[in-house]
Amino acid sequence: MAVDEVEERLNRAFTALGDPVRRAMIARLSRADATVNELAEPFSITKQAVSRHIQVLEAAGLITRSRDAQRRPCHLDAAALEELTSWIDKYRLVAERRYRRLDAVLETIKEQEK
Template sequence: MTTRTDEQAEERLDRAFAALADPVRRGIVARLSTGPATVNELAAPYDISLQAVSRHIAVLEQAGLVTRTRDAQRRPVHLEPAALESLTAWLDGYRLEHERRFRRLDAVLTDTTTTSEETPS
């Protein structure tokens, strides 16, 4: 049975992965990993309008990946590390399961190789 909390977590994951599907938004996240930046700073490497960059930031905000604060006239954008950590945790669950499977397969292959070497031809 799926709970409302599970559904909300799934929705957050869906929004985050959808937001990160765009290369410009991934670039913005990568830039923000070095520290906060303004829209102008985030727009600098791209040949798109400030409006387009603002829309990309809005998508990242809706996904919970970034936030904006007010600093006098500036409105810097900040990365939300907790949101990225939840994505990493979700991915790690699958990675760890696959690593366990590979270790079991390695053990079977090692056992099979050892057994075949011990068997006289």
């Protein structure tokens, strides 16, 4: 997969997660699949707005939908969240290494002052 495609997918996912309603929907879907009505319950917004949030999450690749008779449950795509986590971890590990080096330098300075 091309770097541009990965970057675009990450951009869509992080943009989608920038909204508190969509983050709450992801949190809800982490517990179990849910329909639009079930996802709409905790919010005082229209079903149309809930549907739009779901479309954004789908376009970002964070959720999928299926058909089960009359129900159209939404499902969290764990692999998409894993991709985000991997991206974050890469930079977290770099920062941790830098802080460990800084700690070592500060410890050396402290020892030299004794």
